[in-house]
Amino acid sequence: MKIIRLSFISLSILFAFQSIGSAQHFDPSRIPKIGVVTGVVIDSISGDPVAYASVSLISEREQTVVTGGITDDQGRFRIDEIRLGRYDLAVEFIGYEKTIIAGINLFPGDGGGIEQNLGTIQLVVTSLQMEQLDVYAESPQWVQTIDKQIFFVDRSLTIKGGTASDALKKIPNVDVDIDGNISLRGDQNVTVLIDGKPSGMTHGGRRAMVDNIPAAMIDRVEVITNPSAKYDPDGMGGIINIILKRGIFEGFNGNASLSAGEYGKYSASGMVNYRVDKWNLLASGSYRKGNRYGKGGRLFEYIYDDSELDSITQQQTLRKRIPENISFRLGGDYYLGKKNTFSLTTTFENHNSRNKNSIDYIQPAIGEIVSIEWDKGINMDYTFRYDRDFDRPEQDLIVDISYNTSLDEEIEEQFEEGEEISEEHHHEEDGIHSHTDEHNSNLILSTDYTHPFGEKTVLEAGFKSTLKSFNSDLEYLFLPYSYKYNEDVHAAYFTMSYKLTDRFGFKIGARVEQVYTKAIVSKESAAENDSTNVFTTVINNAIDESPFDNPYFQMYPSLFLLYDITQSTKLQFGYGKRVNRPRRRTLSPFPRNTLDVNHIRNGNPFLRPEYIDALEFNYFTNTRLLTFNTGLAYKKVTNMIQWWDRDMIVVDGKEYELLTADNAGQAEQYTGHVMLNLRPLPLINLTLNVYGWKSTIYTSEEPDLIGESQGYAGFGNLNLIIPGIVRLELSSRFRGKMLITYGH
Incomplete structure (x- = not known):
């Protein structure tokens, strides 16, 4: 039967070509x-x-x-x-x-x-020989696969001399607001990783700040909206994985760059790499300094049935940020044969920023309040990795050990109108200054193993232990306070992929975790306060309720269905269970600042994790001329964490409003996106992206947390190349008016 079928196909194709050859005009479309x-x-x-x-x-x-x-x-x-x-x-x-x-x-x-x-x-x-390069076409800045989006930083002109924040702003569906908060399709519950692991360079939190990471040190950024059980379940919005550069060129080579721009922006970066035989050694460094300005107005209207507080607050705000950052990265690889690779990398980062915040209270007529916030610190990351390959391409064993530590010092100073503002920070023992020291550390041990069974089945399994420690020391009104938080997460997972046909397959998996947490708030002195106010009251209440323990066990299943309509057109359906664990700012009972009695904000050590069941559908097609991707997602959230929990406290006969985090019941969220990348000519590349979201919170015990939030945003990017003359890149972003649970 096989011989007959082959002969039939051969005869049919031969007949087609004979018919084409006998025609007056050859028509390739008939082949x-x-x-x-x-x-x-x-x-x-x-x-x-x-x-x-x-x-x-x-x-x-x-x-x-x-x-x-x-x-x-x-x-x-x-x-x-x-x-x-x-x-x-x-x-x-x-x-x-x-x-x-x-x-x-x-x-x-x-x-x-x-x-x-x-x-x-x-x-x-390759061995770099720049004089031999003759480039007439441009490689894409980003690649869309069925499960992730990959952005290559070096291929963008507009982020030269910038930071990781500038890089993230170039990725469809990703945004970074004026305060540095990262969102994915409108959701700020995003996990940010460095080389696949948490890092002190992101200030140790899941909702990370990435302004300290120079763009010159980044190779690529991976965005995963609905990860499988192989990945940590943290983050409702998804995972953003920042991959740092690692030299691979043969021999000894390197590069350097200098840039300067408006608002006093300066940057310098360089990288050297040496690869020969069994060794690959690399070193890179970066320095960056610049100014960032922000100006705006705020109008709050409060409607309270149980309080006599002013119902309207109107402000004019002015912010100036002067960040300064220096980073170094050293590492090496040793190749033991073709199947064993040992890697060791260390990263050092030092930052020093000065933020001037001016708030002019128009109503109530308090006047202008000027504060200076200093943030200086160092981060150190150490990573060891062993990678074992096998004869089968998909079989792989990876062992990772990483440790990162960070030290941060924050000083807050308040100035009266007309008072001279110093350019250097100083710590003074008075009631107008607060001084905070933070120490974070993470130790991660993990093993991942991938094994194929035949041509259709692939099994992945592994375990991971993450030991986190966060210590915060606050000095206020001459007295020292301490907040210590420890979180140990022990996890194991498996996933199995199976191809039912050449076009249809599925991937199932599950991850189990046992988590132990403990928090302690204490006063590190036996001395009593000379005076009390709303801030000392908030701190003392937390000391009385300490310690806080919350161990829990949870399983996170995942299921993905993949269907290839054609080689270039795919459909994906995915389900996954995820978690948002309370983090530093949402847990710490210390006030966020001790300057503004009208907006007192602190964390809540009693917070429980919020859990998310996510369903996602994606359509993806890619041809030589265009790439099109669209998707819809539905998420059901329980124990939702919200910041705007309003409590009223009375100190010395005066009523104050305290805003804190709390579990706000359940929520449903819908998100959607459309992305189009057009390549009509090899030298023209146009990307357009629009996304939107809508979320509804209900069943909360706090009425002020019930409501809806919605919004939309977009992104556009044009690359134009005229060989030998110019390369032009234009980018633009927009945000529509947003409705949030507590206002517009």
Whole structure:
């Protein structure tokens, strides 16, 4: 039967070509599109798969790109629906020489075949010879795969000399507001990782601040909206993974850059790399300083049935930030044969920022309050990794050990109108200044193992232990206070992928976690306060209620269905359970600042984790001319954490409003996005993106936490290249008016 079927196909195709040949005009569109090309791309030295390499199929006759794609996480590619003919295949990736596979014959019969498996394609690490480069086409700034979005930082002009915040603003569906808060499709519950792990460079929190990370040190950014059970379940919005640079070029090489801009912006960065035989050594550094300005107005209208507080507050605000940052990164790899790699990396970061905040109270007529906030500190990250490859491309064992520590000092000073404002921070023992020291540390031990079973099944399994410690020391009114928080998370997971057919497959998984937490608030002196006010009252109440313990066990299942309509068009449905654990600012009972009695804000040590059940549907298509991606998501949230829990406290006969975090019952959230990337010509690249969200909170015991929030935003980016003359990049973002639970 196999011989008869092959003969029938050969005869049909031969008849088609005879019919075409007898016509007066050759019509290529009549040639059937039934060809398939597959293969695996690996590093020629280490044998590791090369993920996200560009694969282009080139017409042998016309030498033009006909179709193509990118490799997956395992270096595999599959291009189908190819018109029968003769082709060349080009494989490219940053840091490797371009590899050409010539003479691919997509014809049935001797020397050819409808389906061609090119086997293993080895990419050779390039030696930089800039005088030989002649670039007329531009590699894409970002790549969209079925499960993640990847942004290559070096390919953007507008973030040169910037920070990770500037890089994130260039990614569809991601935004960073004026305060540095990161959101993904409007959701600020995002987990930010550095090289796949929490880091002191993001100030140790899940809702991280990334202004301390220079863009010059970043290789790429990965965005995962609905991760599988393999990943930590933290973050309702998803995961943003910032991958730092790691040199791969052969021999000794390096680069350096200097930039200057308006508002006193200066930056310098450099990187050197040495790779030979079994060793790869790297070093990089960056320095950055600049000013950032923000100006705005605020109008709050409060309607209280149980309070005599002023119902309207009107303010004019002015903010000036002067961040200064220096970073160094040292590391190396040792290759024991082609299947064993040992890596060690350390990163040092020092930051010193001065923030001037001016609030002019128009109503009530308090006048102008000026405060200076100093934030200085250092971060150190140490990472060891062992990577064991096997003969089968998908089989892999990874052992990771990482430790990071950070020290931060925050000083807050208040100035009266007309008082001279100092340019250098100083710590004074009076009631107008507060001084806070913070120490964070994370120790992570993890092992991940991937094993294929046949051609259709892949099993992943692993375990991870994360030991976190956060200590905060506050000095206020001459007395020292201490807040200590420890969180230990022990987890194990498995996932299994299975391809039912060439087009349809699924991936199931589960992750289990046992968590132990403990928080202690104390006064580090036996002396009593000479005076009391609303801030000392808030702190003393937390001391009386300390300690706080909250151990819990939880399982997080996941399920994904994948359907390939064609090689370039895919559908994905996913379900996952996730968690938002309370973090530093939402837990610490210390007031956020001790200057503004009209807006007292502190954390809540009694907070419980919020849990999210997320359903997501995505449609993705990619051709030589365009990439289109759209998706819808539904999330059900329980124990939702909200900041705007309003409590009233009375001190010395005066009533104050205290805003704190609390679990606000349940919520439902809907999000949607559309992304279009057009490439009408090799030198033109246009990206358009719009996303929106709507959330409804209900069943809360606090009436002021019940309500709706919604909004929309967008992004646009144009790249234009005129070879040998100019490269132009234009970017723009917009946000629509947002409705939030407590106002507009």
